[in-house]
Amino acid sequence: MSGNDKALAKIDKTDRKILEQLQKNGSLTNQQLAEKVGLSPSPCLRRVRSLEEAGIIVRTATILDHKKLGLSLTAIILIGMDRHTPERFADFEEQISNYPEVQECYLITGQSADYMLKVVVPDMDHYHQFLLNRITRIPGVSGVHSSFVLRRVIDSTALPLGYLS
Structure with missing residues (x-):
């Protein structure tokens, strides 16, 4: 790593499950996400906020169908x-x-x-x-x-x- 690189973030198995689910569908509610990763809603929300604060979750985006919008x-x-x-x-x-x-x-x-x-x-x-x-x-x-x-x-x-x- 060069001197300018930030240290790699430490995430555990549960964080990885959260990230995998959010990459599939960033519009999941906290309740839905918690169910998918096997947590109760409060700890799930704390983990998501922690991942955001650490800069691991940069932003949530909506993916559009380019062809349906005439961008062929x-x-x-x-x-x-x-x-x-x-x-x-x-x-x-x-x-x-x-x-x-x-x-x-x-x-x-x-x-x-x-x-x-x-x-x-x-x-x-x-x-x-x-x-x-x-x-x-x-x-x-x-x-x-x-x-x-x-x-x-x-x-x-x-x-x-x-x-x-």
């Missing part, structure tokens, strides 16, 4: 930058964070690109406009490679908690 095209974009400076990367990251089409953005290694984006838009026309009017206008973007998702084979937000003791 998912693109994976690899982006190369002209200069590898902290200022150039910070500017890119600030600008890209303002685009609601971008669901994920990763600074990567092992590719001929510096960033990998996951973008969701209605169709190819919208993607074309997004690429030309936003991505390629960010200072420092020197290369763009797009791939399009044909089918989601695994689409999960759940973390693998089996590794935790």
